Amino acid sequence: MEAIEQVKSTTVTSAVSSVIMDGVTTDHVYMLVGKGITINTDTAYLHTRFTKVVSGASQPQTAAQYDFANLILKPDGAFENFAYPSRTEMYFANSPIGASAGESSSFVYYLFNFNNSSQYSYITIEDNVFNSTSSTAHGSQGAMQYGVAEAHNGIVITGDSTTITGGTITLYKINN
Amino acid sequence: MATKEELTTEATAEIEAAKPMYKLVNNEKLEYTDTDYAQAVTDLANRKWNTQQFGYIEARQEAYGFIGDQLDMQYKDILNDTTTWKDHVAKVKADNPKPE
Numbered sequence: 001m002e003a004i005e006q007v008k009s010t011t012v013t014s015a016v017s018s019v020i021m022d023g024v025t026t027d028h029v030y031m032l033v034g035k036g037i038t039i040n041t042d043t044a045y046l047h048t049r050f051t052k053v054v055s056g057a058s059q060p061q062t063a064a065q066y067d068f069a070n071l072i073l074k075p076d077g078a079f080e081n082f083a084y085p086s087r088t089e090m091y092f093a094n095s096p097i098g099a100s101a102g103e104s105s106s107f108v109y110y111l112f113n114f115n116n117s118s119q120y121s122y123i124t125i126e127d128n129v130f131n132s133t134s135s136t137a138h139g140s141q142g143a144m145q146y147g148v149a150e151a152h153n154g155i156v157i158t159g160d161s162t163t164i165t166g167g168t169i170t171l172y173k174i175n176n
Numbered sequence: 177m178a179t180k181e182e183l184t185t186e187a188t189a190e191i192e193a194a195k196p197m198y199k200l201v202n203n204e205k206l207e208y209t210d211t212d213y214a215q216a217v218t219d220l221a222n223r224k225w226n227t228q229q230f231g232y233i234e235a236r237q238e239a240y241g242f243i244g245d246q247l248d249m250q251y252k253d254i255l256n257d258t259t260t261w262k263d264h265v266a267k268v269k270a271d272n273p274k275p276e
Contacts, residue, residue, distance in 0.1 A: 010203050017197040017208065017216070045223070058201065062215055078242040080234075088222060094234070156199075160223060161190070163197075 001175050004031070009170040015040060015163035021171050022051055022058040022154030029174045030111040032155055037106065037167035042099040043132040044162030047089040048144075050114070050121055050152040060156045061146060064088045070125060070142025076134045082142075089158070090125075093140035098132035104167065105129040109155065117151040177275060180225055187220035228275060235272040240265070 007023040007030070024030050039046065049066070051058040068090045069083040082094050092105055107127035113119045122145045131138045146152070157169065178186070191197075197208045197216065208216065240246065241264075249261035 008202070010200060012200060014205065015198070016200045016205060017194075018199040018212075020199060020201045022202075047219075059211075060215070062218075077238060078240070078245075080237060089219070158219075161220060164200075 003175055005173045005175055007171040007173050009168060011168045012037075012164050012166050015165050017163055018060075018156055018158040019164060019169055020051055020058050020060075020154060020156045021169050022053075023171050024111060024114040024153045026173065027115050028176075030114065031172045031174060032107075032109040032111060032169065033172065034105070034107045034157065034167060034169045036104045037157070037169075038104045038165045039097060039099050039159055039162040040165045041159075041162035043096040044099070045096060045160040046092040046105060046129075046162075046164070047158050047160055048092070048109075049089050049156050049158070050146050051154045051156050052150060052152045058153055058156075060158070061148070061152070062088055063148065065147040066090055066144055067147060068125075068142060068144035070094065070140045073139040073141075074131065074134065074136060076136045086147075090144050091160075093127055093129040093131070093138050095129050095131045095138050095140075096133055098130040098135070099162070103130035103132070111155070114152045114154075118149050120145045120147055120149060121152045122146075123155075178224075178228065180221065183224040183228070184217065184221040187217050187224060190220060191217050232272045232274050236268050239268040239272060 010019060012019060021032060049060045051060055064086045066087045066089060067085045072080040072093055097105060109123045109125055112122045114121045125142045125144060128137055128139045191213060198205050199208060246261060249264060253259060253261050
């Protein structure tokens with residue numbers, strides 16, 4: 001058995017408003033990797049939510065139960081700390097994102113407790129986006145939990161006033 | 177200052193104009209369901225509201241600059257009997273006003 005096992009991968013080849021990556025079915029730690037995520041509207045946003053199975057389909061969870069905190073590292077000014085309780089989603093790096101050639105987002109999330117229906121689901125976050133306001137790449141590290149004790153099966157990435165035009169998102173299970 | 181209802185009306189029109197919208201699920205491109213569209217309207221209206229009501233907080237946080245630089249301003253103000261830091265803070269607040 002591979003130490004890191006690919007569960008599924010999806011590549012955006014035509015514009016969509018959201019990408020659902022489900023496939024968490026065990027108590028393992030999972031890793032979700034996104035690379036080269038592009039959008040079609042300059043200064044728009046991407047946001048992240050957890051999904052769970054409802055009536056046989058993976059549905060984004062939209063209650064104001066997302067608590068997250070991150071540190072934004074940026075080359076053009078002061079670092080920023082954010083701590084937001086009770087939000088309905090988490091924006092990539094809390095940042096407007098560029099849509100020009102070469103401007104894309106990448107991320108690595110580690111998913112914990114997703115298969116556990118009696119604990120909050122939790123992710124750690126590392127991402128890098130092209131901030132369209134400052135025209136520089138911003139890095140972000142942080143974490144987020146969904147404050148409802150229920151099982152989740154994946155993540156949905158959604159464009160806010162934009163479509164997602166490219167990128168590959170892959171879900172891995174960490175066997176240990 | 178727009179009300180939440182006005183922003184929801186704006187968001188509804190924008191989502192209507194953006195139709196059809198799609199989601200990618202297991203490499204299958206599916207059109208949004210009615211529930212998805214309703215959520216998209218809610219999300220957009222909420223973001224408009226949050227930007228209008230609270231956008232100044234993040235803008236100010238960014239404009240204040242490094243804490244160390246601000247402490248340096250205060251130290252030099254004490255030494256030189258100047259008001260650089262106070263003026264800086266006042267300008268940041270004026271440039272990024274809190275909504276009435």
